[in-house]
Amino acid sequence: KAGVTQTPRYxxxxxxxxxxxxxxxxxxxxxxxxxxQTPGQGLQFLFEYFSExxxxxxxxxxxxxxxxxxxxxxxxxxxxxxxxDSALYLCASRLAAKYxxxxxxxxxxxxxx
Amino acid sequence: GQQLNQSPQSMFIQEGEDVSMNCTSSSIFNTxxxxxxxxxxxxxxxxxxxxxxxxxxxxxxxxxxxxxxxxSFLNISASIPSDVGIYFCAGEQGGxxxxxxxxxxxxxxxx
Numbered sequence: 001k002a003g004v005t006q007t008p009r010y011x012x013x014x015x016x017x018x019x020x021x022x023x024x025x026x027x028x029x030x031x032x033x034x035x036x037q038t039p040g041q042g043l044q045f046l047f048e049y050f051s052e053x054x055x056x057x058x059x060x061x062x063x064x065x066x067x068x069x070x071x072x073x074x075x076x077x078x079x080x081x082x083x084x085d086s087a088l089y090l091c092a093s094r095l096a097a098k099y100x101x102x103x104x105x106x107x108x109x110x111x112x113x
Numbered sequence: 114g115q116q117l118n119q120s121p122q123s124m125f126i127q128e129g130e131d132v133s134m135n136c137t138s139s140s141i142f143n144t145x146x147x148x149x150x151x152x153x154x155x156x157x158x159x160x161x162x163x164x165x166x167x168x169x170x171x172x173x174x175x176x177x178x179x180x181x182x183x184x185s186f187l188n189i190s191a192s193i194p195s196d197v198g199i200y201f202c203a204g205e206q207g208g209x210x211x212x213x214x215x216x217x218x219x220x221x222x223x224x
Contacts, residue, residue: 004155033212043156043201043214056211090155100144100205102212104155 002027004093004105012111018079021108025072025093031055032074033102034066037088046089049074050096078110086112119202119215127223132189134218136202144205145185146212147176151198159200160187192222 005024013019025032033056034046045058049068068074072093078085088109092102119136126132136145144163148156160171162178162185169176175188185204189196202215 006155035214042216045211045213048211092155098210100146100210100212101158101161102146102203103158104148106153106155109153 004091004103006089006091006105006108008108009106010109010111012113013081014113015081015083017081018077019081019110021076021078021089021091021110023074023076023091023093023105025074025091026103029093029095029103030072031094031096031099032068032072033092033094034074034076035090035092036060037090037107038086043090046076081112083112086110117202117204117213117215119218121218122216123219123221125221125223126192128192128194130192132192132196132220133186134200135184135186136204136215137184138204138213139183140206141182142185142204143182143207145176145178146203146205147174147185147187148201148203149198150201150217156201189220192220194222194224196220197222 007022031050033048036044048056052068063079066076088107090107091105094102117136117138146161147159150156160169160176165182167178173190177186199217199219201217203212
């Protein structure tokens with residue numbers, strides 16, 4: 001069974017631009033979570049989607065948004081990029097919200113110049 | 114938000130040595146997970162624990178769910194160079210359905 005895939009793997013943007021990251025969960029998994037990972041803050045939870053609905057949300061500004069499609073694939077969007085948004089963005093999937101074992105993708109490394 | 118205290122922050126050991134790391138919290142958790150992350154990759158799930166006192170092994174790795182439900186431990190026996198990486202603990206508080214992560218333990222193994 002294929003693992004979680006994320007595209008693109010690397011991205012370079014400039015301040016003020018916006019970016020869209022994509023995540024395809026493990027087949028059969030209906031829950032997708034997004035995390036931001038930085039050296040100083042560690043893994044920070046952004047939001048989780050299940051059956052196209054946002055179920056949980058972390059403490060990030062409204063510039064960070066996401067959505068999930070009917071095939072469980074998810075996208076994350078960051079608008080008006082800031083230098084501090086440079087990070088590894090990780091997507092994780094699980095069967096459903098009540099199953100705690102989350103499986104991570106390889107991440108998208110975003111650099112904001 | 115809820116934080117997990119993971120220690121030590123980093124470890125430098127010789128190949129063949131055993132390693133211990135732990136995660137603690139002031140709150141009770143229903144699930145503990147341990148992940149390993151290699152540079153440039155996403156975390157990989159190593160062990161999942163669901164019951165207080167549970168002791169689970171995965172090869173040379175052994176993890177325990179603390180009796181108080183506020184801590185968890187990971188041990189690696191007879192370390193080898195490929196054990197290098199960052200190890201994260203993660204926990205789920207009862208009913209929250211959200212995972213909280215520790216800040217990681219960076220392991221360096223000298224051959």
